[in-house]
Amino acid sequence: EAQVTQNPRYLITVTGKKLTVTCSQNMNHEYMSWYRQDPGLGLRQIYYSMNVEVTDKGDVPEGYKVSRKEKRNFPLILESPSPNQTSLYFCASSPGTGIPDTQYFGPGTRLTVL
Amino acid sequence: AQSVTQLGSHVSVSEGALVLLRCNYSSSVPPYLFWYVQYPNQGLQLLLKYTTGATLVKGINGFEAEFKKSETSFHLTKPSAHMSDAAEYFCAVRVSGGSYIPTFGRGTSLIVHP
Numbered sequence: 001e002a003q004v005t006q007n008p009r010y011l012i013t014v015t016g017k018k019l020t021v022t023c024s025q026n027m028n029h030e031y032m033s034w035y036r037q038d039p040g041l042g043l044r045q046i047y048y049s050m051n052v053e054v055t056d057k058g059d060v061p062e063g064y065k066v067s068r069k070e071k072r073n074f075p076l077i078l079e080s081p082s083p084n085q086t087s088l089y090f091c092a093s094s095p096g097t098g099i100p101d102t103q104y105f106g107p108g109t110r111l112t113v114l
Numbered sequence: 115a116q117s118v119t120q121l122g123s124h125v126s127v128s129e130g131a132l133v134l135l136r137c138n139y140s141s142s143v144p145p146y147l148f149w150y151v152q153y154p155n156q157g158l159q160l161l162l163k164y165t166t167g168a169t170l171v172k173g174i175n176g177f178e179a180e181f182k183k184s185e186t187s188f189h190l191t192k193p194s195a196h197m198s199d200a201a202e203y204f205c206a207v208r209v210s211g212g213s214y215i216p217t218f219g220r221g222t223s224l225i226v227h228p
Binding site: 002092103106107 | 156159162163218219221
């Protein structure tokens with residue numbers, strides 16, 4: 001089944017404890033991205049990647065890191081989480097064919113930073 | 115730069131009534147426009163998209179949207195609401211030739227009353 005998977009789905013952590021949220025897609029998509037969703041603010045892009053080893057900042061990159069060492073994986077890293085990073089996070093991928101293609105979203109990761 | 119404004123964070127309709135969710139965009143070049151739906155506790159999925167050609171676009175579950183360049187709008191409609199349509203709806207825009215990642219609106223929560 002074609003899908004984007006994220007792990008974990010739920011995470012409660014404490015300020016300053018490094019964490020990684022994994023994202024993997026099995027559709028051989030070129031493009032991947034991370035969003036955070038907050039009430040009243042909609043989806044805001046954190047980082048995106050147009051290919052292996054190519055990443056770029058989105059609208060709200062502060063406090064986050066990403067890497068794209070393999071085409072299928074795009075982990076989101078929080079080196080020192082803070083309470084303002086409590087949010088619902090979505091990973092998405094798309095074929096990257098050069099036309100406005102559809103993004104496929106993962107199920108989300110709900111992160112709480114105490 | 116591109117931006118999207120969704121008018122109304124909440125829209126409430128009765129079952130069987132017309133659904134109208136408003137979206138206005140800002141773009142200096144021809145846009146590509148999308149509507150995504152998010153059901154409770156799920157990721158986003160594409161409802162429909164406008165790229166070029168016919169301005170009336172039909173999507174899944176009986177939804178459609180019309181691109182009106184003169185009004186810079188891409189409103190989403192459905193003739194008759196069903197209880198299962200209750201969800202969060204996001205409009206998104208991506209400009210041709212720009213970043214492939216779309217900019218999302220803040221979302222509109224559709225509430226359907228029996």
